[in-house]
Each structure stands twice: as C-alpha cells, then as structure tokens.
Amino acid sequence: MATLKDVARLAGVSVKTVSNVVNGYSFVKPDNRRRVEEALAATGYRPNLGARNLRRGRTGFIALVLPELSIPYFAELAGLVIAAAQEHEWNVLIEQTFGTLPGERLALASLGPHLVDAAILSPEALQESDFDLPxxxxxxxxxxxxxxxxxVGIDNVQASVAAVQHLISLGRTRIAAIGAHPHRGTAALRLEGYRAALSSAGLPFEQELVIPALNYHRADGAAAMKALLDMKNPPDAVFCFNDLLAIGAMRAAGERFVRVPRDLAIVGFDNNEESAYSSPSLTTVAPDKAAIAHAAVDLLHRHVVSPDLAREDLETPFSLQVRESTVTR
Known part of the structure; x- marks a missing residue:
C-alpha cells in the first residue's frame, strides 16, 4: 500500500504538501497540487481513515435515528444522508425507533463519543427532557x-396550505384530511395548514372530515378512506399527510368505484418515488430531500468542528408536484 512518503517522492514535494492536498487545503501551489494529484493516481494511494480519525479524536461515524425504514420517505432520505456524509468522510449508523418513546430513548442511550461523532435525529415521541445528548x-x-x-426541515404549515389551496382551486369544497395523530409534531402542523387553507377560502372546518391514522401505512389510508366514503355526505377531495396514506386511500376509492380525480381528488405528502408510478399518479407535496440531507450533514459537521456554534434553524424548499390524482391530463 502506497504511503504519503511514496507519493511525495514521486511528486518531488514534501510529505506536508501531499498531506495538504489529501486533506483538501486550498493554499497549495497549483503546480504542486497537479503533481501530487498525478502521483496519487499513479500510486493508488488511499488515506488511512481510521488513523486519521484517531488523530483527530473522532470515530468517523455518525448516527441517523429514524422512525421507520419501511416508509419510503425515510428510506430515500437515509440514502441521501449517506451520500452527503461521504463528502465529510463519515460512515452512517442507522437506528430505527418505530416512533415510540422507548425506541427513541433506547437509540439516544446508544449514542456516545466513543461510538459516533454526532447524530441526526428524526424523533416523534421524545420529550424536552430527553435532549441532554453526549x-x-x-x-x-x-x-x-x-x-x-x-x-433542518420544510415549512409544514405552508406546504399543507399549498396542497389544500390546490384542491380548492379545482372547485373542491368538501375536503377531508387523513393522518391526524396526537404525538406527531408534523401531523399537528399539517393539520394547522389544512385548517388555515379552508379558513382563507371561507370553507368551514368539519371535525368529522379529519380522520386520524395510528400509523402512516397504506392500510391506514385505505381504512380512513372507507370511513369517509361511508358518510352520508362524503368528501370530494382528500389531503393525506403522507404518500402511503394517499395510495391506500386511492386503492379504497377504486374498490368502491369512486373515480380519481373525477369524483374524488387526492393529494399526498413526501413525493416518494412510488407516487410518480401509482395509477393514477399522485399529486403530492415534494420536500427537497437532497437539500434536507446535505443541509443536515453540513450543519452537523459545523457543530462537530465548532462545538460552541449557536443553534440554527434551516428551512429547505418544497414544491407541489401536480399529477393525475387531482388533474385529468
């Protein structure tokens, strides 16, 4: 295995210059950088990350704590976080909590500076007293x-307002919501956006049109949709708090021969890959997941490098992907 000395000898520079190039420092003369990069390629040099991290007092790992990897949003986000972490030479350890308080507390208990340098968390049940992190x-x-x-995140209230306003713009007036949950912070915010959009359009808020979901799976969306269709006056549109709920709702509507979007318009949230290939394809709120992953990892890196860095709130963009579940093409 080639060493820094081997690279330096071939490039005709000092070991320190080679180290500066390998570590990405900018103050290397262009000619020296070119010679070092050519020598790196010729020798096949690979840095010893374990030794480097040991010298830095780091492990080379970060933790990613997520509720449920079977939910596509979190699976897609995990892949993007892994890619972003590689840019900082971090490996990612993934913990799945199922969104329960015991599961999330167990995940936090496993965090320690001897195992990971830092953590990215997506909690659903943790309380304020749980955030004394090592x-x-x-x-x-x-x-x-x-x-x-x-x-790091999006504005869930405004994203939900945009989703419901889209349904209102199509002439829908009896709009239901699927996904209310007593312990999910994002659910409360999406419900707030739903109510705000109805209010701004002069439409009444009807509690019976808000259907809770214990989990955010397809079966939960199907069950909620059946309950809505059993009403004497069923809705003409539904805003679902994630894409899996929406896909389950579309399935249940189809089983009742309710046509989407002619009889019932449906909007989801998350823009999972599946939403573009469902039949009909699903209109959905699309958070910029790549931006979320990169912003979270970059911000985490800044906190590791500068432990006294002040708290930051970063808002990433979203868009509404309009597809066949609301607009006939």
Whole structure:
C-alpha cells in the first residue's frame, strides 16, 4: 500500500504538501497540487481513515435515528444522508425507533463519543427532557417541543396550505384530511395548514372530515378512506399527510368505484418515488430531500468542528408536484 512518503517522492514535494492536498487545503501551489494529484493516481494511494480519525479524536461515524425504514420517505432520505456524509468522510449508523418513546430513548442511550461523532435525529415521541445528548446533533423536521438543538426541515404549515389551496382551486369544497395523530409534531402542523387553507377560502372546518391514522401505512389510508366514503355526505377531495396514506386511500376509492380525480381528488405528502408510478399518479407535496440531507450533514459537521456554534434553524424548499390524482391530463 502506497504511503504519503511514496507519493511525495514521486511528486518531488514534501510529505506536508501531499498531506495538504489529501486533506483538501486550498493554499497549495497549483503546480504542486497537479503533481501530487498525478502521483496519487499513479500510486493508488488511499488515506488511512481510521488513523486519521484517531488523530483527530473522532470515530468517523455518525448516527441517523429514524422512525421507520419501511416508509419510503425515510428510506430515500437515509440514502441521501449517506451520500452527503461521504463528502465529510463519515460512515452512517442507522437506528430505527418505530416512533415510540422507548425506541427513541433506547437509540439516544446508544449514542456516545466513543461510538459516533454526532447524530441526526428524526424523533416523534421524545420529550424536552430527553435532549441532554453526549454528542452534537441535528433534528430533522418541525416539532412541537423547543430544544436547544439545530434543526433542518420544510415549512409544514405552508406546504399543507399549498396542497389544500390546490384542491380548492379545482372547485373542491368538501375536503377531508387523513393522518391526524396526537404525538406527531408534523401531523399537528399539517393539520394547522389544512385548517388555515379552508379558513382563507371561507370553507368551514368539519371535525368529522379529519380522520386520524395510528400509523402512516397504506392500510391506514385505505381504512380512513372507507370511513369517509361511508358518510352520508362524503368528501370530494382528500389531503393525506403522507404518500402511503394517499395510495391506500386511492386503492379504497377504486374498490368502491369512486373515480380519481373525477369524483374524488387526492393529494399526498413526501413525493416518494412510488407516487410518480401509482395509477393514477399522485399529486403530492415534494420536500427537497437532497437539500434536507446535505443541509443536515453540513450543519452537523459545523457543530462537530465548532462545538460552541449557536443553534440554527434551516428551512429547505418544497414544491407541489401536480399529477393525475387531482388533474385529468
């Protein structure tokens, strides 16, 4: 295996110059950088990350704590976080909590500076007293509790307003919501956006049109949709708090011979890959997941490098992907 000395000898520069190039420092003369890069390629040199991290007092790992990897949003986000972490030479350890308080507390208990350098967390049940963490951390998404930890996410209220306003613009007046949940902070915010959009359009808020979901799976969406269709006056549109709920709702509507979107318009949330290939394809709120992943990892890196860095809230963009579940093409 080639060493820094081998590269330096071939390039005709000092070992320090080679180290500066390998570590990405910018103050290397262009000619020296070119010679070092050519020598790196010729020798096949690979840095010893374990030794480097040991010298830095780091492990080379971060934790990613997510509710449920079977939900496509979190699976897609995990892949993007892994890619972003590689840019900082971090490996990612993934913990799945199922969104329960015991599961999330167990995940936090496993965090320690001897195992990971930092953590990215997407909690659903943690309480304010749980956030005395031994390593730097960044939260994903918006939460009802206020904690002194940096956060990255989208504006769930405004994203939900956009989804419901789209349905209203299509002439829909009896709009239901699927996904209310007593412990999910994002659910409360999406419900707030739903109510705000109805109010601004002069439409009444009807509690019976808000159907809770214990989980955010397809079966939960199907069950909620059946309950809505059993009403004497069923809705003409539905805003679902994630794409799996929406896909389950579309399935249930089809089984009752309710045509989507002619009889019933449906909007989801998350823009999972499946939403573009469902039949009909699903209109959905699309968070910029790549932006979320990169912002979270970059912010985490800044906290690791500068432990006294002040708390930051970073808001990433979203868009509404209009597809066949609301507009006939």
């Amino acid at each position: 390593v730097p951390a960044v939260l994903l998404g918006e939460h009802a509790i206020e904690v002194p930890i940096s956060r």
